[in-house]
Amino acid sequence: MPKIISKKYLSEKVVQLEIEAPRIAKKRKAGHFVIVKIGKEGERIPLTISQADIKKGTITLVIQIVGVTSNKLSKLETGDEVTDIVGPLGNATHVSKVGTVLCAGGGVGIAPLLPIVEAIHKAGNKVISVLAARNKELLILEKEISASSDQVIVLTDDGSCGQKGLVTEGMEQIIRQEKIDQSIVIGPAIMMKYASMLTQKYNIPTMASLNTIMVDGTGMCGACRVSVGGRTKFVCVDGPEFNAHDVDFDELLMRLGSYKNEEAGAYKKLLI
Amino acid sequence: MAESNLGTYSGRNEEWRLDLRKKLKNKERMAGSRVKMPEADPLSRIKSYVEVNSGLTEEQAVAEAQRCLDCVNPTCIEGCPVSINIPGFIKSIETRNFDNSIRILKDTNALPAVCGRVCPQEIQCEASCFYQTKLKKPPIAIGHLERFAADHARNSGKAFIPKITKKRNEKVAIIGSGPSGLAASGELTKLGYQVTVFEALHELGGVLKYGIPEFRLPNEIVDFEIDNLKKLGVNFEKNFIVGKTADFEDLREEGYSAFFVGSGAGLPMFMNIPGENYIGVLSANEYLTRVNLMGATKEDYDTPVFKGKNVAVIGGGNTAMDSVRTAKRLGAEKAMIVYRRSLEEMPARIEEIQHAKEEGIEFLVLNNPVEYLADKNGRVNKMKLQRMELGEPDQSGRRRPVPVEGSEYSLEIDLVIVSIGVSPNPLIPMSLPGLEISKWKTITVNSDTMQSSVPSLFAGGDIVRGGATVILAMGDGRKAAKNIHDFLQKKANSEMQANGQKNEQNKK
Numbered sequence: 022m023p024k025i026i027s028k029k030y031l032s033e034k035v036v037q038l039e040i041e042a043p044r045i046a047k048k049r050k051a052g053h054f055v056i057v058k059i060g061k062e063g064e065r066i067p068l069t070i071s072q073a074d075i076k077k078g079t080i081t082l083v084i085q086i087v088g089v090t091s092n093k094l095s096k097l098e099t100g101d102e103v104t105d106i107v108g109p110l111g112n113a114t115h116v117s118k119v120g121t122v123l124c125a126g127g128g129v130g131i132a133p134l135l136p137i138v139e140a141i142h143k144a145g146n147k148v149i150s151v152l153a154a155r156n157k158e159l160l161i162l163e164k165e166i167s168a169s170s171d172q173v174i175v176l177t178d179d180g181s182c183g184q185k186g187l188v189t190e191g192m193e194q195i196i197r198q199e200k201i202d203q204s205i206v207i208g209p210a211i212m213m214k215y216a217s218m219l220t221q222k223y224n225i226p227t228m229a230s231l232n233t234i235m236v237d238g239t240g241m242c243g244a245c246r247v248s249v250g251g252r253t254k255f256v257c258v259d260g261p262e263f264n265a266h267d268v269d270f271d272e273l274l275m276r277l278g279s280y281k282n283e284e285a286g287a288y289k290k291l292l293i
Numbered sequence: 294m295a296e297s298n299l300g301t302y303s304g305r306n307e308e309w310r311l312d313l314r315k316k317l318k319n320k321e322r323m324a325g326s327r328v329k330m331p332e333a334d335p336l337s338r339i340k341s342y343v344e345v346n347s348g349l350t351e352e353q354a355v356a357e358a359q360r361c362l363d364c365v366n367p368t369c370i371e372g373c374p375v376s377i378n379i380p381g382f383i384k385s386i387e388t389r390n391f392d393n394s395i396r397i398l399k400d401t402n403a404l405p406a407v408c409g410r411v412c413p414q415e416i417q418c419e420a421s422c423f424y425q426t427k428l429k430k431p432p433i434a435i436g437h438l439e440r441f442a443a444d445h446a447r448n449s450g451k452a453f454i455p456k457i458t459k460k461r462n463e464k465v466a467i468i469g470s471g472p473s474g475l476a477a478s479g480e481l482t483k484l485g486y487q488v489t490v491f492e493a494l495h496e497l498g499g500v501l502k503y504g505i506p507e508f509r510l511p512n513e514i515v516d517f518e519i520d521n522l523k524k525l526g527v528n529f530e531k532n533f534i535v536g537k538t539a540d541f542e543d544l545r546e547e548g549y550s551a552f553f554v555g556s557g558a559g560l561p562m563f564m565n566i567p568g569e570n571y572i573g574v575l576s577a578n579e580y581l582t583r584v585n586l587m588g589a590t591k592e593d594y595d596t597p598v599f600k601g602k603n604v605a606v607i608g609g610g611n612t613a614m615d616s617v618r619t620a621k622r623l624g625a626e627k628a629m630i631v632y633r634r635s636l637e638e639m640p641a642r643i644e645e646i647q648h649a650k651e652e653g654i655e656f657l658v659l660n661n662p663v664e665y666l667a668d669k670n671g672r673v674n675k676m677k678l679q680r681m682e683l684g685e686p687d688q689s690g691r692r693r694p695v696p697v698e699g700s701e702y703s704l705e706i707d708l709v710i711v712s713i714g715v716s717p718n719p720l721i722p723m724s725l726p727g728l729e730i731s732k733w734k735t736i737t738v739n740s741d742t743m744q745s746s747v748p749s750l751f752a753g754g755d756i757v758r759g760g761a762t763v764i765l766a767m768g769d770g771r772k773a774a775k776n777i778h779d780f781l782q783k784k785a786n787s788e789m790q791a792n793g794q795k796n797e798q799n800k801k
């Protein structure tokens with residue numbers, strides 16, 4: 022079973038695990054994710070691969086502690102084993118040289134944004150990153166994103182770090198400042214919805230990376246379906262990245278709440 | 294011993310068979326009536342996952358075996374997709390030589406305990422039984438007897454694990470651990486090859502595990518067969534998606550010289566009608582996977598599953614029947630099948646339809662959903678249906694359902710399970726651009742050899758046939774294994790020749 026090589030808290034509710042997975046490390050590209058399951062009784066959840074080290078044969082996952090499985094994951098320590106991990110899944114980000122790219126990350130969405138920022142920076146694009154979080158404690162990976170960005174704007178809801186405001190305010194500021202050729206938004210569905218509406222207003226091609234409920238992650242169940250341009254797509258095999266302007270974010274938000282009642286029960290039980 | 298390539302050879306002229314036939318007159322044999330499978334009571338079984346059929350007793354099995362006339366021309370064998378020596382194994386049961394009976398079964402069927410439970414015998418062997426075709430009487434319960442022989446062997450604690458006589462160095466990769474992959478892995482290992490089965494999921498068994506519920510096929514039975522394969526020497530790698538975790542090129546570099554793809558059907562189809570993405574509308578694959586693979590109904594398991602009061606399952610196949618009966622077991626007050634044709638056209642096994650009826654499943658036939666409606670939270674609460682009537686036969690030979698104008702009405706439901714079929718998983722074709730696929734996205738193979746357009750790659754089961762059956766998938770796996778063996782031997786021979794020539798030249 023894959024071993025945990027290192028563990029680090031990025032904030033109180035966000036933990037970073039480096040896991041031994043040489044095959045996945047070798048194959049993964051920016052945009053890929055894995056499915057993880059903890060223990061015999063565990064559920065299968067998708068997590069984006071934030072970084073990989075081919076030499077060490079490890080991948081890095083960043084986990085926001087929100088539910089049963091993320092909680093179980095956060096309780097694992099260096100040297101512990103992850104019961105099941107499979108990947109890399111999904112389609113890799115299409116990376117090409119387009120000019121200036123606006124990358125917006127919200128909350129824990131900054132973790133999956135990191136490999137994409139690195140890849141498009143490496144491809145010779147000018148990268149401007151806008152990072153947003155509720156407060157200073159919840160802002161993660163600012164240093165790493167900065168290392169691959171030409172400019173970074175940080176915003177927090179309460180102004181405890183960077184500017185006070187929402188991600189869209191930071192994005193609009195940049196859009197007014199210079200010509201943006203492409204935009205990438207990753208974060209909570211509600212944030213992506215508004216970020217996408219904004220870039221649509223300015224006619225900027227925009228890509229969103231969707232994080233839906235999943236079971237198998239290989240196209241077998243359809244739990245991950247979402248409407249894109251009026252057609253049903255499976256996020257695990259057709260995505261996870263889609264043209265943001267075509268995504269039905271309201272449906273996505275609705276479907277994310279599918280098991281709200283069932284899950285709340287299980288989570289409460291775990292916390293007792 | 295019967296060999297599958299001997300066609301309908303049944304060993305009828307072996308001495309013990311001659312003796313056996315003399316012991317009882319045909320008239321006496323025909324006097325008995327078909328055995329009735331003991332079943333769990335419908336009202337209590339829907340409160341649990343207990344297996345519905347509890348299996349024949351030894352006495353019942355022997356009595357049923359006695360009914361078999363050991364025909365001169367055993368048409369039952371022709372009805373079996375893998376030509377099991379049916380009279381051979383049945384007559385062995387009659388003489389209580391149970392070891393011989395399992396040996397005969399295992400000669401052509403890698404998973405008799407599974408097939409005895411899930412094969413559609415009523416359209417295969419039993420449909421071709423002399424009793425059925427000529428005497429117009431209930432056929433020999435071949436399926437029940439197959440199950441009996443396999444269960445008896447398992448419970449006897451004796452392991453029927455063949456000795457591997459010759460070890461070969463070539464490595465063969467099997468993709469998928471469903472019935473086709475399991476059958477191929479066993480055959481190739483017996484031939485001495487180094488075999489690894491790669492499975493995408495965290496459990497082995499394919500549909501046998503994640504699809505077919507335990508009340509029809511207990512996991513324990515599948516695990517027993519997998520354990521035997523492990524003992525035989527098959528390696529299994531779970532959580533490994535060929536085409537993602539590693540592709541064919543990587544595996545070739547790691548020394549695999551032939552491949553068998555048994556990756557199954559996979560992608561669930563939807564009807565693309567309004568409201569299909571509402572909460573509480575899900576594919577049968579998702580529903581069954583949550584319950585069977587993820588243990589959603591078990592204490593302390595994390596995966597959630599919806600428990601509907603009024604559940605509609607769309608479709609009429611085995612998957613639909615499994616879903617609707619699962620819903621009943623999860624406490625549905627009303628669990629119904631919604632099917633656009635009539636009962637006669639339903640592709641599910643007759644026994645499943647029968648069991649479903651006993652369990653209080655309602656059948657809304659000649660009905661088709663046209664739209665789903667939801668409450669303010671997006672949870673489905675109503676469906677609009679349209680009545681259908683049967684028109685002219687279509688390509689499948691079944692009468693085509695046509696909507697009745699103005700017949701729409703609505704029904705209150707709180708869970709919908711869509712079970713209208715699956716299409717092949719594109720993962721493998723996507724990762725192997727040279728591989729020829731059909732317009733139905735199945736892998737194209739030579740049906741005599743199961744070889745694909747990529748010479749070292751063979752395929753079988755649902756990825757080749759679309760949706761099929763366990764027995765056909767298993768038969769494909771065996772056939773492919775034989776041809777992989779031929780392919781590797783030819784390859785080794787030509788390499789040897791080439792090396793020989795090189796040595797000759799070097800000498801000169």
Ligand SMILES: Cc1cc2nc3c(=O)[nH]c(=O)nc-3n(C[C@H](O)[C@H](O)[C@H](O)COP(=O)(O)OP(=O)(O)OC[C@H]3O[C@@H](n4cnc5c(N)ncnc54)[C@H](O)[C@@H]3O)c2cc1C
Nearest residue numbers: 469471472473493499500504535556557754755761762763
């Ligand atoms: C609910 C249900 C009930 C059924 N009932 C019956 C019945 O009563 N009788 C009957 O005869 N048939 C029945 N069937 C059909 C039967 O189960 C299938 O025809 C049979 O299982 C097909 O076998 P297979 O080996 O082709 O594939 P599967 O059993 O589908 O197995 C394929 C396996 O390959 C794995 N895989 C896929 N892609 C990859 C990859 N790239 N790398 C690694 N692994 C991969 C999958 O995870 C899966 O485990 C039923 C099917 C379902 C869904």
Ligand code: FES
Nearest residue numbers: 238240242243257
């Ligand atoms: S997660 Fe099952 S199909 Fe995408």
